[in-house]
Amino acid sequence: MKRVVVIGGGFAGARVAKKLNGKCNLTLIDTEDYFEYAPGILRVLVEPEHYKKLHAKHKGYLPDSKVVVGHVKKIDKKNILLVGGKKVPYDYLVIASGSNYNTPIKEQDTFFATRVKHLLEANKKIQNSNKIAIVGAGLVGIELAAEIATHYNDKKVTVISSGSKILERNSSKAGNYARKFLENRGVEIIFNERIIDKDKNNLKGQSGKEYPYDIVFFTVGVKPNIQFMQGDFSKFAPKGIEVNEYLQIPGMENIFVAGDVSNIVEEKTAQTAEKHGDVVANNVLALINGNSMKKYISKKRLMVISLGKRRGVIEHKGFVITGWIPAILKGFIEKMVMSSFRR
């Protein structure tokens, strides 16, 4: 049987692995022993018990595959080298190593029990803080501000953005709704300010102003996880990893890329990562079985932004729905995705 190795067990890698489980000699390598539903993590920061709904151990949904918990250090054309020296050979490789965020929003190299401990600690810190600063007014910064503002009414939440609007990649209708929602709940939003430094109690802005905080969350500076793309591989990953229309590294037929780590210019979302995963799983099997591969077609997909538990925004092709329907839809998607790991 052909040896297929998947690096990364997030939305893209887990999707590929689930589709290939039992159909080849599959190994999933991840820095963690679990899949985590990242879009639900911000809720855990204010409602810690919610973590119970967001995780699935890789081994549980991959009964016929091998799971290796380890950190990939380097790859070559035949092997994967892990930190610690272990070598894993492959015939086909899928790189789905995603992107990194500041903790506690995303973490690497943690086992499930440690991850839970860190999330609970983060919640305690929020509870014990009066001044909460959030740097960045994109999707994650805005959802986080809304979670905190709707769960606690005694906190001073400040969102600081270098831009002139919130949710800059969304329509102004979506941005205006979210802005009003936050401002009505006492969140202060500061525009056109770049944070250039911080000490223990203050963020320092380029304007010269200082912003006091007890706890700060940086939601900017997300980077693809490409540190192992060294030597011959580095030229394919100046930023994200370059791919052709079949999601292969150009000129390397047996190496595929899926999810946030690819350099495709599109919204980096869980949904998109899953679509990549579908195409890659199909194409790996096509090569193994001598069939023809599918092309990946990038397109704008539905976006659901939650504003606390009971409000949100749906946006699709310029069409915007605000209010409680998006919040219900977001919860429903979370349930559907997580139940797909428990079958």
Ligand SMILES: Cc1cc2nc3c(=O)[nH]c(=O)nc-3n(C[C@H](O)[C@H](O)[C@H](O)COP(=O)(O)OP(=O)(O)OC[C@H]3O[C@@H](n4cnc5c(N)ncnc54)[C@H](O)[C@@H]3O)c2cc1C
């Ligand atoms: C707080 C938050 C909220 C979000 N909300 C939404 C939302 O509402 N809707 C939506 O569609 N998207 C949302 N997203 C985006 C979505 O979560 C990402 O687009 C998605 O997780 C990308 O999946 P991925 O598999 O490419 O990468 P990741 O989820 O980043 O997974 C990559 C995996 O690879 C592992 N890995 C990395 N490097 C190595 C290595 N060297 N060796 C071994 N393993 C490695 C990591 O540990 C990780 O498990 C949100 C993201 C965040 C952080």
